[in-house]
Amino acid sequence: DTEVTQTPKHLVMGMTNKKSLKCEQHMGHRAMYWYKQKAKKPPELMFVYSYEKLSINESVPSRFSPECPNSSLLNLHLHALQPEDSALYLCASSQETGAGGWGGTDTQYFGPGTRLTVL
Amino acid sequence: DQQVKQNSPSLSVQEGRISILNCDYTNSMFDYFLWYKKYPAEGPTFLISISSIKDKNEDGRFTVFLNKSAKHLSLHIVPSQPGDSAVYFCAASLVNSGGSNYKLTFGKGTLLTVNP
Numbered sequence: 001d002t003e004v005t006q007t008p009k010h011l012v013m014g015m016t017n018k019k020s021l022k023c024e025q026h027m028g029h030r031a032m033y034w035y036k037q038k039a040k041k042p043p044e045l046m047f048v049y050s051y052e053k054l055s056i057n058e059s060v061p062s063r064f065s066p067e068c069p070n071s072s073l074l075n076l077h078l079h080a081l082q083p084e085d086s087a088l089y090l091c092a093s094s095q096e097t098g099a100g101g102w103g104g105t106d107t108q109y110f111g112p113g114t115r116l117t118v119l
Numbered sequence: 120d121q122q123v124k125q126n127s128p129s130l131s132v133q134e135g136r137i138s139i140l141n142c143d144y145t146n147s148m149f150d151y152f153l154w155y156k157k158y159p160a161e162g163p164t165f166l167i168s169i170s171s172i173k174d175k176n177e178d179g180r181f182t183v184f185l186n187k188s189a190k191h192l193s194l195h196i197v198p199s200q201p202g203d204s205a206v207y208f209c210a211a212s213l214v215n216s217g218g219s220n221y222k223l224t225f226g227k228g229t230l231l232t233v234n235p
Contacts, residue, residue: 004162031221042208042225043163056221090162106212107153108223110162 003027004111006091012117015081021114023074023091030096031055032074033108034066037088043110049074050096081118088113122146123211125226133234138196140229142209145190149211153223154183154194157206166207167194199233206230 004025013019023032031050035043048056049068057066063085065077074091090113094106124143132138142152150171155163169176169183169192176183182195196203209226 006162033221040228042227043223045222048221050221088160092162106151106221107165107168109165110155113160113162115160 004091004093004109006089006111006114008114009112010115010117012119013078013081014119015083017081018077018079020078021076021089021091021116023076023111024072025093025109025111026072027093027109028071028095029093029109030071031094031106032068033092033094034064034074034076035090035092035110037090037113043090047076078116081116083118086116086118088115120145121227122149123209123224123226125207125209125229127229128227129230129232131232131234132199134201135198138194138199138203138231138233140194140196140207140209140231142192142194142226143190144192144211144224146211146213146224147190148213149224151212152183152185152192153210153212154181155208155210156203157208157228163208196231199231201233201235203233204231 007022034046037043045058046060047066052068063080067075091111092108094108122145153168154166156166157163167178167181167183169185174185185192206228208228210223
């Protein structure tokens with residue numbers, strides 16, 4: 001089973017709203033990711049959590065706030081977004097091969113995404 | 120600077136024939152390569168991967184070839200089926216001395232259309 005689930009599937013919000021995106025995996029993966037994808041572009045990495053700690057923040061604006069409540073869940077809190085933030089937001093997870101040696105086998109598995117529209 | 124390049128934005132093939140999708144990279148430190156398939160408004164689906172210690176990996180109708188000296192990899196789909204029509208992304212990851220690879224560097228994708 002390589003399933004990553006995301007809710008909601010679609011979200012429309014105003015620029016003053018606060019909303020959250022949710023992601024869940026039950027594969028025992030210890031690394032979880034948020035990506036943003038615009039039409040006809042590849043996914044862009046936003047955040048990485050490893051063992052529930054934030055490992056990478058790709059200089060994402062503070063109106064996006066990630067949270068990892070436990071090893072299976074990843075949230076992305078949204079506040080005061082701009083229309084240009086409209087995109088497909090993808091969650092992914094990977095095994096996390098751990099420290100030491102050659103770590104080149106961490107396949108990332110993606111969820112179906114949340115289509116976000118900011119009005 | 121684009122480190123992973125998919126120079127063909129689109130490819131059209133006939134059902135039953137071979138589809139060959141190409142990918143070039145510039146960073147010789149990349150050591151793990153993946154192909155993802157993506158339908159519109161859906162997340163990428165992992166297809167197949169290859170590590171830099173191999174030159175070929177096969178899984179059913181999908182075969183990935185890696186030519187390290189040329190910094191080139193390709194995905195072969197045989198036989199192609201109409202359901203294979205999608206955008207295919209090539210991705211590469213970099214060995215991190217700490218152990219795990221986090222960052223996938225994606226190409227811009229190739230739209231494959233398989234005609235019945």
